[in-house]
Amino acid sequence: MLNTQNCRTLLMDTARRLLTIDSPSGFTHRVVEEAETLAREAGCATRRTNKGNLIVEVPGREEGKRIGLCAHVDTLGLMVRSITSDGMLMITKVGGPILPTLDGEYCKIYTRDGRVYTGTILSLSPAAHVFDDAATRPREEKSLAVRIDEKVRKKADVEALGISAGDYVCFDPKTTVTDSGFLKSRFIDDKGSAACLLALLRLMKEQGLSPRYHTQVCFTVHEEVGHGGATLPEVDELLAVDMGCVGEDLTCTEYQVSICAKDSAGPFDYDMVSRLITLARDNGVDYAVDIYPHYSSDVAVAWKAGMDARGALIGPGVHASHGMERTHFDGMKATMDLVGLYLELG
Numbered sequence: 001m002l003n004t005q006n007c008r009t010l011l012m013d014t015a016r017r018l019l020t021i022d023s024p025s026g027f028t029h030r031v032v033e034e035a036e037t038l039a040r041e042a043g044c045a046t047r048r049t050n051k052g053n054l055i056v057e058v059p060g061r062e063e064g065k066r067i068g069l070c071a072h073v074d075t076l077g078l079m080v081r082s083i084t085s086d087g088m089l090m091i092t093k094v095g096g097p098i099l100p101t102l103d104g105e106y107c108k109i110y111t112r113d114g115r116v117y118t119g120t121i122l123s124l125s126p127a128a129h130v131f132d133d134a135a136t137r138p139r140e141e142k143s144l145a146v147r148i149d150e151k152v153r154k155k156a157d158v159e160a161l162g163i164s165a166g167d168y169v170c171f172d173p174k175t176t177v178t179d180s181g182f183l184k185s186r187f188i189d190d191k192g193s194a195a196c197l198l199a200l201l202r203l204m205k206e207q208g209l210s211p212r213y214h215t216q217v218c219f220t221v222h223e224e225v226g227h228g229g230a231t232l233p234e235v236d237e238l239l240a241v242d243m244g245c246v247g248e249d250l251t252c253t254e255y256q257v258s259i260c261a262k263d264s265a266g267p268f269d270y271d272m273v274s275r276l277i278t279l280a281r282d283n284g285v286d287y288a289v290d291i292y293p294h295y296s297s298d299v300a301v302a303w304k305a306g307m308d309a310r311g312a313l314i315g316p317g318v319h320a321s322h323g324m325e326r327t328h329f330d331g332m333k334a335t336m337d338l339v340g341l342y343l344e345l346g
């Protein structure tokens with residue numbers, strides 16, 4: 001069990017450093033730089049793959065097995081699809097945000113030549129005093145648009161700002177840490193888990209701990225669009241650390257680490273899941289075992305790409321995923337503890 005002193009501050013600071021950097025899938029270079037800085041602060045060697053994944057090398061105490069951990073630092077987002085005749089930006093989804101939750105959110109538009117503009121995502125029936133269907137119009141791709149904070153009256157005005165189809169639109173994560181220990185933010189899936197892994201690396205350095213076997217910690221950047229785990233290094237076991245589901249038909253809470261036995265891609269490795277359950281139970285880590293019918297992860301992608309590795313998935317319980325998410329320090333700490341036990345730190 002890891003020493004909890006300073007753990008909360010370290011963990012929440014790490015989470016904040018990742019969460020406040022816009023990084024929808026395909027636009028992740030800045031968050032990868034930050035994760036790389038955090039890994040180097042923890043004394044680790046790093047490398048990047050052509051597709052943009054960050055691999056952190058953690059030497060083990062003995063030979064015999066190759067271990068992989070993965071968490072994704074890409075997030076949901078939007079992209080400009082087209083510009084309307086009156087200068088609004090129509091959007092297309094990157095990944096699967098719950099679109100009605102975006103109505104009214106502040107956002108940034110990143111042009112390809114490096115300019116950044118602000119705006120607000122709104123329904124195309126945004127005014128109660130103007131539209132009969134202001135409250136009832138579906139909030140979907142074809143009826144949500146970005147109102148840009150510039151004086152634009154027509155399409156050419158927007159084009160003159162350097163904005164065009166294919167520019168990223170990033171909505172505000174609204175990251176907040178409460179005194180009661182909650183982390184409230186968009187994109188806790190999966191930067192909450194990435195923060196757990198990076199904070200664990202930092203604590204391992206401070207306490208002189210190393211894993212039993214050589215471990216590669218992989219921060220992937222295409223999970224939300226379905227191919228993040230396709231190009232991971234060859235390992236014997238791959239443990240994905242990704243958000244745990246909370247809600248109907250599930251037992252996990254925000255205060256626990258979730259151990260997923262089966263997701264929409266099928267069951268995880270029987271031996272690994274059983275080992276994780278035993279480790280949590282025998283060491284007093286608060287955990288839940290659940291089935292996720294609406295979920296897939298980088299492990300399934302790695303398997304479909306042909307990786308011959310055992311695979312499992314754990315992560316802190318996250319409420320309202322792909323909307324306004326929330327988790328608690330207790331769930332993140334339980335996740336760090338279980339990862340530490342899995343790695344047989346010593």
Ligand SMILES: [Zn+2]
Pocket residue numbers: 072189190223242243
């Ligand atoms: Zn995720």
